[in-house]
Amino acid sequence: MRLIILEDASVVADWAARFVLQRIKEFAPGPGRHFVLGLPTGGTPLGMYRRLIDFYREGKVSFKYVTTFNMDEYVGLPRDHPESYHYYMWHEFFKHVDISPEHAHVLDGTAEDLAAECQRFERLIEEAGGVHLFVGGIGPDGHIAFNEPGSSLVSRTRVKTLAYDTLEANKRFFDNDISKVPSKALTVGVGTVMDAKEVMILITGAHKALALSKAIEEGVNHMWTVSAFQQHAQALFVCDEDATLELRVKTVKYFKSLMGEHNKLIEDHS
Numbered sequence: 001m002r003l004i005i006l007e008d009a010s011v012v013a014d015w016a017a018r019f020v021l022q023r024i025k026e027f028a029p030g031p032g033r034h035f036v037l038g039l040p041t042g043g044t045p046l047g048m049y050r051r052l053i054d055f056y057r058e059g060k061v062s063f064k065y066v067t068t069f070n071m072d073e074y075v076g077l078p079r080d081h082p083e084s085y086h087y088y089m090w091h092e093f094f095k096h097v098d099i100s101p102e103h104a105h106v107l108d109g110t111a112e113d114l115a116a117e118c119q120r121f122e123r124l125i126e127e128a129g130g131v132h133l134f135v136g137g138i139g140p141d142g143h144i145a146f147n148e149p150g151s152s153l154v155s156r157t158r159v160k161t162l163a164y165d166t167l168e169a170n171k172r173f174f175d176n177d178i179s180k181v182p183s184k185a186l187t188v189g190v191g192t193v194m195d196a197k198e199v200m201i202l203i204t205g206a207h208k209a210l211a212l213s214k215a216i217e218e219g220v221n222h223m224w225t226v227s228a229f230q231q232h233a234q235a236l237f238v239c240d241e242d243a244t245l246e247l248r249v250k251t252v253k254y255f256k257s258l259m260g261e262h263n264k265l266i267e268d269h270s
């Protein structure tokens with residue numbers, strides 16, 4: 001596991017976008033050879049999307065041969081609802097780059113048969129050859145995607161009932177009215193994300209400091225589902241200083257001493 005500690009959320013956004021850029025470039029996608037990218041929504045990755053849009057506009061990257069899979073979607077929100085993750089992805093990222101809509105997969109939370117929709121999504125990931133890089137975010141309770149505390153660490157894409165903490169955290173998007181937050185979501189499983197070749201988790205803010213310490217300094221535990229990534233061969237946690245507040249000084253010092261190595265991951269060799 002790598003822990004990349006950066007000054008603040010804007011540096012995290014820039015670093016994460018450069019990492020995605022390098023991975024896509026190194027893969028050299030083309031016809032019949034798509035780079036497969038897993039993506040989150042939420043506040044944390046917004047800056048990364050903005051930087052990726054900049055890189056696209058500067059001609060540094062194309063998404064023509066990139067296939068994406070989003071982590072999750074609320075149940076019952078139509079895709080044109082401003083709080084649906086379809087809407088978020090389209091407005092915050094997809095419409096600004098050259099990705100083909102048919103390659104940008106978001107779970108359909110309005111499907112008649114939600115279980116079948118989840119199976120279809122897993123099948124699509126398999127048919128795409130698996131995810132090369134899954135980018136994720138976590139909640140203050142350590143959930144990754146909508147894998148709430150207590151979720152199986154080998155779970156696959158499925159319907160989940162959201163935890164009270166998640167409803168509380170997300171009510172800010174629904175007029176601060178918790179009763180308006182959908183209580184269920186479709187989400188990739190921890191196992192689905194674990195199958196990706198590489199996983200990059202973005203964590204910013206003091207409110208996520210406990211989750212980060214549970215994720216990396218204690219044992220694998222289904223009450224902090226993000227801790228599962230201790231058992232992933234290629235996992236990176238990219239965080240800001242505030243998110244390190246609950247870590248041991250020794251942990252912070254060690255990973256900071258590796259920054260020279262970590263920054264090689266975002267060097268442009270072209």
Ligand code: F6R
Nearest residue numbers: 040041042043044137138139145
């Ligand atoms: C979003 C997702 C969630 C969020 C998490 C943090 O697709 O899967 O795990 O990443 O709830 O959300 P923010 O970034 O808004 O704090």
